[in-house]
Amino acid sequence: MLRYAMARTDERFRSAYNRLLDICSDMEVGDQLPAETALADRMDVSRTIVRSALQKLDSDKLIRWEGRSKMLIRKPQAEHRLVPAESALSAEELEHSFFEWILRFDVPAGTSLNVAQLSRQFGVPVHNLQEFLAGLSRLGLVERRPRGGWSLLGFTSEFAIELSEFRMLLELNAVRQLLTLPADHEIWNRLKVLRREHEDLKSVIAERYHDFSLLDEKFHSAINSVVRNRFVLEAQKLIKLIFNYHYMWDKRDELERNAAAIDEHLEWIDAMLERDSERSEAAAIKHLRRSKETLLQSLRVHKFA
Amino acid sequence: MLRYAMARTDERFRSAYNRLLDICSDMEVGDQLPAETALADRMDVSRTIVRSALQKLDSDKLIRWEGRSKMLIRKPQAEHRLVPAESALSAEELEHSFFEWILRFDVPAGTSLNVAQLSRQFGVPVHNLQEFLAGLSRLGLVERRPRGGWSLLGFTSEFAIELSEFRMLLELNAVRQLLTLPADHEIWNRLKVLRREHEDLKSVIAERYHDFSLLDEKFHSAINSVVRNRFVLEAQKLIKLIFNYHYMWDKRDELERNAAAIDEHLEWIDAMLERDSERSEAAAIKHLRRSKETLLQSLRVHKFA
DNA sequence: ATATTGAGTTTAATAATTAAAAACATATGA
DNA sequence: TCATATGTTTTTAATTATTAAACTCAATAT
DSSP, rough: OOOOOSSOOOOHHHHHHHHHHHHTTTSOOOOOOHHHHHHHHEEEEETHHHHHHHHHHHHHEEEEEETEEEEEEEEEOGGGSSOOOOOOOHHHHHHHHHHHHHTTOOOOTTTEEEEHHHHHHHHHOHHHHHHHHHHHTTTSEEEEEEEEEEOEESSSSSHHHHHHHHHHHHHHHOOOOOOOTTTTSHHHHEEEEEEEEHHHHHHHHHGGGGHHHHHHHHHHHHTTTOOOOHHHHHHHHHHHHHHHHHHOOOOOHHHHHHHOOOOHHHHHHHHHHOHHHHHHHHOOOOOOOHHHHHHHHHHHHHHHH | OOOOOOOOOOOHHHHHHHHHHHHHSOOOOOOOOOHHHHHHHHHOHHHHHHEEEEEEHHHHHHHHEOOOOOOOSSSOGGSSSSSOOOOOOOHHHHHHHHHHHHHHOOOTOOOOOOOOHHHHHHHHOHHHHHHHHHHHTTTSSEEEESOOEEEEEEOSSHHHHHHHHHHHHHHHHHHHHHTOOOTSSHHHHHHHHHHHHHHHHHHHHHHHHGHHHHHHHHHHHHHHOOOOOOOOOOHHHHHHHHHHHHHOOOOOTTTHHHHHHHHHHHHHHEEEEEEHHHHHHHHHHHHHHHHHHHHHHHHHHHHHO
């Protein structure tokens, strides 16, 4: 059966066929296979797939299929298995590849993006890229060009400033909400654990300063976790994305920056543990302002590198 | 030249051809048409289009085209014009139609959306809908289903609550920023004008209560205008969308609601004009809380209507 | 009767096709 | 001669066509 054009992959068929081989392996020659519906249920595919798989088993002389009789003629061997088509990147992996590309190569704002080329570059169907870029356009990171194609918008200094300010808005709100939580809320314990982890890392910062970025994310996630709001969450996803990628590529003064950040975090944690809202906000603002400056500097350095 | 399949509309060709007819009409029989590049520049299309249009003019015996000689043989008549294909909805119109449909028919959360059907319903190419839904998925309004298709998520009570809380977060931030602005900033004048407009509408509210929704939007836009941040702006676009559509369809107690809202706005404006931050925030919170309740009630009423 | 099958229909994703643009090569006339 | 126009080819991207997969329901066998 030679196919000329395959409008969509038959990956579902392939994996179902292989699972059907497994089922046959567990049976004896001469046994009857279950009903089409039973197989479909068991393998979580439609009967259409089950029937095409049975057809192939029949034409490969592994079963004799006549009406509702599906008798195993011989046991399947390794060579009968179909090779699964390598699956494309998932939506998340695409996002990762895309941002890594942007930041690693400092792709400038205004760059025109074309789906066909990106599709080859990332090994992802054009369709997925269309969808991905359409999503980014809602976040204001890319823009549709008048007659086809997309244009990269973000990653200018203005972008970084506005993102940082938005981050500050969200995190200060989180801090305010956090301070209203009762003493038996799990956040207080989490903060105490985080405090200890910060102290631990501080004592070995000279060697282990690389470990800070993980702790940083853990800390900010904890703060933000008290806000249960899908819009805030969605915004934080973007913020995490951008800040993380920048930290990943900006290695200047990493030890000094991280050591200073640990102290800022500690002051912030202490203020919250003492339920001192004024001091907490001040500490938060101080840390977030410095974060913003770091992001901005990293952008500047990359621009003239 | 019979065409079997047209992969994309030749609307650009049609309008260019018609404009070329206009150019011919302004010429005398025997005159020479300008060069291809000149025509392309003048009509803002590629030479490819100019050349296909010239080809049609030639085969329709309106010009004789040989090399760089393009002589007008006879003047074009009305019947020569090509009828332009009716253009599909723009992205904004699609958004409008989509939300109107959702809210007018109270499409419940969890409804499965399929692009083919929506494409027929809204008269928009499937492609555009894919893109539109991909954008909404970034806003958390729809979700891709495991094996194709989309699923409507939003418009539950939780959605409304979270949206309202997010709105409050953003608007309180705007108020705080607004109160730090210097006395000669244009916002103060805008607020004074708005105050007057509220008073005016209040005096004729019994007859003109419908006019409030416009004033409401104007007021909130003014407040938010002091925040120059693309993320905040993007979020406000969504908020405006949802709140506006709800007001549009929820007509219960409209007079009472709007009269009360005007008073709340006035108290809020006065507090800001007096630079009283505590009173301003209190007024804002009061108004935004009531707005939230209204949105929630409107959802409940529609659900059981 | 009831579960199962066969056939036909519908849906949705991707490949193929085509309009349009851009790039490149060649020719022409001031 | 050289700037400009034309002819040709290549690339890009939007839409249609096609196909895999799912669904539906009447017919059939146990």
